Amino acid sequence: MKYVSIAVGGMLGAVLRFWVGIALYQPHAPFPFPTLVINLIGSFILGWFVVQGSQLIRNRTLVLGVQTGFLGSFTTFSAFSIELILLMDQGLYAIAIQYFLISTIMGIGAVLLGMKCGSVLLGKEGAEQ
Amino acid sequence: MIITTIAVAAGGAFGALVRYMVSERLNSDFPWGTFFVNMIGSFLLGLYITIGGPDVLNSMYAAGFLGALTTFSTLQFELVTLYKKDKRKVLYYLVLTYTLGLTAAWTGYLIAAKI
Numbered sequence: 628m629k630y631v632s633i634a635v636g637g638m639l640g641a642v643l644r645f646w647v648g649i650a651l652y653q654p655h656a657p658f659p660f661p662t663l664v665i666n667l668i669g670s671f672i673l674g675w676f677v678v679q680g681s682q683l684i685r686n687r688t689l690v691l692g693v694q695t696g697f698l699g700s701f702t703t704f705s706a707f708s709i710e711l712i713l714l715m716d717q718g719l720y721a722i723a724i725q726y727f728l729i730s731t732i733m734g735i736g737a738v739l740l741g742m743k744c745g746s747v748l749l750g751k752e753g754a755e756q
Numbered sequence: 757m758i759i760t761t762i763a764v765a766a767g768g769a770f771g772a773l774v775r776y777m778v779s780e781r782l783n784s785d786f787p788w789g790t791f792f793v794n795m796i797g798s799f800l801l802g803l804y805i806t807i808g809g810p811d812v813l814n815s816m817y818a819a820g821f822l823g824a825l826t827t828f829s830t831l832q833f834e835l836v837t838l839y840k841k842d843k844r845k846v847l848y849y850l851v852l853t854y855t856l857g858l859t860a861a862w863t864g865y866l867i868a869a870k871i
Contacts, residue, residue, distance in 0.1 A: 672829075703827065704857060
């Protein structure tokens with residue numbers, strides 16, 4: 628059952644990434660920001676989900692489907708790597724360095740912010756009960 | 757568009773499953789599983805991007821399978837959790853992932869350019 632959950636989550640994550648990628652794509656943008664936006668949003672939601680979302684669902688199979696399946700597939704490392712290589716191949720080193728630093732620093736920041744939001748919301752809910 | 761979406765979905769389901777199975781076996785106190793799928797995925801995308809192929813196959817394989825096989829969110833989350841446990845390991849994980857990930861994509865890209 629957990630394999631079905633992960634496969635369905637992975638399917639939805641990949642399709643959503645594909646659609647968001649098309650929606651955000653701008654042919655003349657010097658910066659591959661669809662992948663950046665997707666990766667940062669996915670990292671933020673993962674941080675929140677681990678702290679609060681998984682507590683709300685509680686079903687381990689469904690948690691795996693959302694966390695490993697959906698969020699894991701929605702974000703991508705391979706596109707990030709190849710975009711950096713393509714930027715460097717075009718001689719756009721300054722943009723490549725910016726893209727790298729923004730992705731890596733804000734990626735960690737997004738997870739931390741998501742976790743923080745999760746714990747604040749959890750605490751608030753606890754106080755209301 | 758419908759066929760392309762189905763192709764991405766099929767590749768995504770398969771990519772997520774392979775990532776989970778590899779991570780289940782290799783992730784221990786160091787996330788070797790995530791590391792491994794990210795390296796392989798970057799290499800294969802580098803290899804594939806210059807060769808290309810029919811659009812539907814492209815969607816299934818590159819956007820669907822390789823996109824889902826590799827993950828950015830889990831990597832960031834593992835960096836955060838590893839930092840709390842072992843600060844030296846987090847440095848290894850960070851440096852290894854980014855240097856070898858880029859090297860893998862670049863190697864694939866160069867090999868494909870030579871073919």
